[in-house]
Amino acid sequence: MLLVIDIGNTNIKFGIYNAKKLAASWRIATDLFKTADEYGMVLTSLMAASKLGKEDITGVIMSSVVPSVNFTMEHMLEYYIGRNPLVVGPGIKTGLNIKLDNPKELGGDIICDAVSAFKRYGGPCIVIDFGTATTFSYTSAAGEFMGGCICPGVKLSLDALIDKASKLPRIELVLPEKVIGKSTVSSMQAGLLYGYIGQIEYILRKMKEEANAFDAKVISTGGMAKIIAKNTTAIDIVDPMLTLEGLRLLYELNL
Numbered sequence: 001m002l003l004v005i006d007i008g009n010t011n012i013k014f015g016i017y018n019a020k021k022l023a024a025s026w027r028i029a030t031d032l033f034k035t036a037d038e039y040g041m042v043l044t045s046l047m048a049a050s051k052l053g054k055e056d057i058t059g060v061i062m063s064s065v066v067p068s069v070n071f072t073m074e075h076m077l078e079y080y081i082g083r084n085p086l087v088v089g090p091g092i093k094t095g096l097n098i099k100l101d102n103p104k105e106l107g108g109d110i111i112c113d114a115v116s117a118f119k120r121y122g123g124p125c126i127v128i129d130f131g132t133a134t135t136f137s138y139t140s141a142a143g144e145f146m147g148g149c150i151c152p153g154v155k156l157s158l159d160a161l162i163d164k165a166s167k168l169p170r171i172e173l174v175l176p177e178k179v180i181g182k183s184t185v186s187s188m189q190a191g192l193l194y195g196y197i198g199q200i201e202y203i204l205r206k207m208k209e210e211a212n213a214f215d216a217k218v219i220s221t222g223g224m225a226k227i228i229a230k231n232t233t234a235i236d237i238v239d240p241m242l243t244l245e246g247l248r249l250l251y252e253l254n255l
Contacts, residue, residue, distance in 0.1 A: 001056045003081065004247035006109060007064035007073065009132035010155075011223075014043060015244040016052060022241060024050040036072050040080035054081045061251040063088035063108030063243070086254060088112060093253045095119070097144045107135075110148070112246030114139050117219045119249050121237065124213040126204060128235070129243070130222030132156055134200075138207055138216070146211065149203060154196050154224050161188070173224070175231055193227070201234045 002017040008030060015025040026046045031038075047053065060077055062085040064070050070087070077085050086092070088108035094115055100106060113127045114137050123141040128134065130153060137148035152160070154173060162168055171185050179194045181187030208214050220228065220235045221242035229235040239245075 001052070001058060002248060002251055003057050003060045003077075003083070004244050004251070005060070005062040005073065005085070006112065006243045006247065007062065007066050007069050008109065009066060012069075013244060014046070015241070015247070016047070016050075016057075017248050020248070022244065024052065025241070025244065030066060030069065032066070032068055034072065036076035036079060039073060040076045043076070044080055057081050057083060059083065059251060060085040061088065061247045062086070063112050063247060065107050065109055086251060088247070088250060092250065094145075094250065095143065095253055096139065097142070099144050099146050106145075109243055110135055110137050112243045112250065113137065113221065114145050114246075115249050115253075116239075116242045116246030117217075118143060120239075120245065121217050121219055124211065124216040126207055126216050126218045127242070128200065128204075128218065128220040128222075128225070130154070130220065130224035130228065134222075134224075136203055136207065138211055138213070140211070140213070148207075151199065151203075154192060157196075158188075158192055161192075173227070175227065193231075197228060197232050200228060201232055204234050 004015045006013040010030055011027050012030050013027050016023045028042055060083045077083055088111055090104045094111055113129050117125045117127045118139050123139050125139050127137045132153050134151045134153050138146045162170055171188050174189060175193045176186045176189045179190045181190045208216055218235050219237045219239055221239050225238045229238045
């Protein structure tokens, strides 16, 4: 079985694949201060709950946008799983032609998303990953990764608003029925979420215009994907396992 790991700024996602089938997956909070032993105990406990042990794992692949956690995670995997991970980064085979000024800058999660979207849904395609930051990336019909853009995530925007405006309360991210709010809470919800939907629709329209790819499929993933996709016709597919599938595909490409 293959253990895949996606280390994000807010969460770490684990998945275990039996061939091409996802047998189990878990999400835990990213903690810069956790030790290898703490991560190891969490992972092995989650695996045990699914009746899996380290002897079931034949390979590991990992992507990360948090470099300070990488050594801790690699040490944990060596000690608790008995495997050294393949790390997504420069030199790894992707099957895509990376058309960036400096391909080494490309985040592992964006690579995983792009590979997964292109292999599974074809090109041209645009991937939106709703994480701590919201990333947009475009891949052409010929498999050329052309780049994208990065925006603050919805929750990050909310945190910044609350931190800098002392009278505004912390709110639940629920889309109100109307954009004209009748209370502070509904006004904040409307501004954040309707504003975010408008931003997404505008960026997608501009990306398709620049790429001359008006038929590009739009695939979304990440924590806010379902909420946003339900309220716009600009998103074609919601795939919560896009990144984990990308890790599996990358592992197969690099065997």
